[in-house]
Amino acid sequence: MSPSLPVRQPTAAPRRDRVHLALVVALLAGGLGVLAARLTVWDVAPGVSGKLFITAILVLFGLTVAAVVLDVKWNRAPARLVVRDGAFVAPPRSRGLAFRLLRAPTSLVFPGTVTLPALDPGPARTGVGALYVLAVLVSTALAFRPGPRVILTPAGVEFAGMFRSRRAPWEDIADVLPTPKVRVRGAWWSLGEDRLDVAPGYTADAIVHYLRYPDRRPLIGTEAEHDRLHRELSTLWAARAAAYAAARPAPRP
Template identity: 30%
Template sequence: MVAVVVPFAAIVLLFPVALVLLVVSLVGLMAQDRGPAAFVASGRAFEVPARLWVSMLPLLWMTFGSVQVGRVLRPGRGGAWVDRLSFGDVLLLASYAVLVGLWLVFALRRRSVALTPEGITRWGPLGRVEIPWAAVAPAQQALVSHFLARWLHLAVAPGGVRRRGFVPYVDELPLQELDVDGRFLGDAIEFYVRHPERRAAIGSAEEHRRLFAELAEWYAAARPVGGRVGR
């Protein structure tokens, strides 16, 4: 039987791939809240999908994990792989596996945030948050920053958030992860906070067109999180 030896240098070539993915991810982070001024009308909710760069993060961690495996498993005599795993290597590879799993779960979700007739739902890798419309105070939204990323802060009444699992910043929406214009999202939330009679129609294509048209009129006046619709 002929033994096939994979050169360690071939695995090291994965480093440029990791750097490219890292640059693309950082560019996506810097382009936060510059998505389209539109939702995905699913019929039952206005959904906001995750950005494309979010789905690239699992590839980044998988590349780092492959490089780590190549560092500790080298071909020995006769083409057999030699196991040189230390306790630190095991912990590092296990952390890669956990990170890849969490980000894959997040990236494969069809939606990241959704506006429903009942309120606002936000999903994360380890749970979700539900905020009823009645718990959101009007005209008190604000853009805040956490670790160079921008979030849309909502003024939520104490006890108004229902959390399942672990989700950080339960009263904020991560704009850097959402494929939507941040100002459009903020004004849409403000609109439904002020107009409860319109919430039952959330999710329909007709309501989406009406929302777009009416928000265009809002921008003639100063908005708490205002801006123009579209590009």
């Protein structure tokens, strides 16, 4: 059985995710507001609509650039598993919601602000506008679906995605890799660890731990076991860090 790779354990920084999510939500709301104004109020005020429209587009473009830069720059410093409903859960990253909003509904705003106002008022604009609103609503609803998560229970492990979940009893798990990735009855199940709100390698280490110590499985989901597991894995990570530091070649003088 393969333990997860040694990595540095970071500290949690959830405020960054909340700021990024608020920025993306403001961008989405502002874009829809600009589009609505462009199709209504600004159509009857041609003398000022052009300048207001261009100004609004530039502001939205700046917010988009800022949201993309933050999504790339703010690498989440995740935390440990959480106790929830008698289980240990590796929850989805809240920045994942911001990214889904940025990628789907927000990205629809800019084509709409260009194509819809170009159509003459009438059935054509109404039909295209209705389809556009439907696309925004559907993509927004999909963005707010629960994100991917890994759930450890006394009975086994669950890999829950946005559209389907797969559960395996502990006895069926044959191997573990750090992504996290588990082999169940010859098939590999995986979730990108960048989609989970835990430290890289932490979830895989927790699965390996309970495969090695089955007598601890009935305690999964309790606060006492949660604290004990964190101490155990922290000691493991410290030992790995010391071993890798000792194995590094000495710098040349």
